[in-house]
Amino acid sequence: MRNRFQYSALVVAAAVAVGASISSCSTEPPDNGAIVATTRVWADVASAVAGGDVDAIIAGDAVDPHHFEPTAKDIARIKGAGTVVANGGAYDAALYTAAEQDRVIFAIPPIDAKEAHEHGEHDHEHDELEHAWFSPEKIRQVADAVAAKTGGDAAAVDERVSEAEAKLAALPHMRIGMTEPIAAGLVQDTQLHDITPEEYAKASLNHQEPSAAAVAAFLEQLENGEVDMLFVNPQSTNSATQRLADAAREHNVPVVEIRETPPAGQNFLDYFEQIVDQIADIAAHAEPSGHHDH
Template identity: 55%
Template sequence: MKFTTTTRRTAAAIAALTLAGSGLAACNDSSNDPAASGSTDGAADSSDVLATTSVWADVASAVTGNDVDSVIKGTDIDPHHFEPAAKDLARVREAGTLVANGGAYDASLYTVTEQDRIIHAVPLVSKEEAEAHMHAHEHGEEGHDHSHGEMDIDDLEHAWFSPAKVKEVAAAVKEKVGGSTDDVDKRMAANEEKLAELPHTHIAMTETIAAPLVWGTELHDVTPEGYMKAALNESEPSVQDIAEFIDEIEAGHIDMLIVNPQSANSATEQLANAARENDVPVVEMRETPPEGVNFLDYFDQVVNELAETVQNLPDKGEDAHAEHAA
């Protein structure tokens, strides 16, 4: 897949924050194999499936044909900051199969159970590594390198917006629990095809949740680095960061702005207003689907909206973004 310089920049920053200076997470050999299923504990029934979040519960349900429950529910809970109650941890320990995202995202849950019961999209981290990640966010620490070295999609934590990762997890659920991946595979393949057909377009994001979705496509992330660092650190961007972002919008260097309405603040509102004032389309992309909407349906909706927006952009010519070319 193509991997643009700016996409590498985004991935590098996400990876560094996720690892919080501790190096690539590795609980053991199996934890570094995304979507690993492994062998099931003899005392556990692998068909007893639980997911950490509703997103992965929807994927597992599509495969098994059964309703899979999740620990974290609703649209107002950030899994990064979720503090599980004793009953939540008990459910995780009792589940024969746990479908998790991996990384620091839902580590407060999956770190209490045996790894061979866990199906995960990105590599698992230890409890200590997850705590280091949270400490870095809370204190706005940056001591990380933004080099453009070769990165891997496993470094992108919001893995459920990667069609490839959704298919990997679905396949692991089928292997471990049974069922069919036909529907998931068909839908993700259709979304991959739509994204692959889109022409070179400069996008910017108020958050990095779209990074896995645009991975390997011609949707080129040109989010200003200063703003991106602040977003990754979950800190307020500086006045200078916001001004630089708005300058890029007004200069015509950004074709589309992706915003997350679940985390709107004064900075994102300024950027969205600047985009609209300069006829730059604003596409909303939530971290989790709206209440009552299945994740796979929402995934289709997001891809369709992105594709329609790109296709309706005015033709600026092949050299319009030459100075920002990777």
């Protein structure tokens, strides 16, 4: 599997080059009132705070942001916005590195083009929360920052996220597995204990194919009834993740699908609440023994 971080580094370099060529021939000042988000997820959060529609550069639900290649028009839109709402990290670096950094609101710390180029492997600690939009804390931080910058109101977003967070905090102790760490922010500070085999988790974090031994260890956990819930990303599947999902269903282990981007036409905050409710429903009907084969 292609290392997405290395891919991002190439895209960042290309984006910076495109941005440089645009800035050299464009004299239009940024529109201080315009808000643009790098992805639909953060556009939905910003829109709920600022009011009105907020455009997203990566808008299609079929597009994997890791592999998004910005056009000159995309870079121009980023440069022309008064406020850019971005995820941060390597995820959407190809876009936010083109903006004046004091105009960008980040969910997680940014990287610069030089850093992206020099580091071919992910910083594990940093990138476990690459999917920052599934972290209630990060959603609130971004909403509050958008409110401060635009004069909007983050109260409604804060309330919705806090209610979801309360549901997560009330969950009983359960053992979970993840085919990739998309739910890391969601399960942080909860009683959902991630027991994904370490070797598998490390490969997944670096967007590499896990070894046969790592997959076998994960399958064994599912077959032995050690896992109470499996999280999968249906937008990022391979033969290994498909085998794991199939094994979970075969052994009556509930599978929670968490997409990289919300389904077409669905607001992210609605989607976030839907996932939390699904997890809470699974927990409410879980067998106390933790075994699923009976």
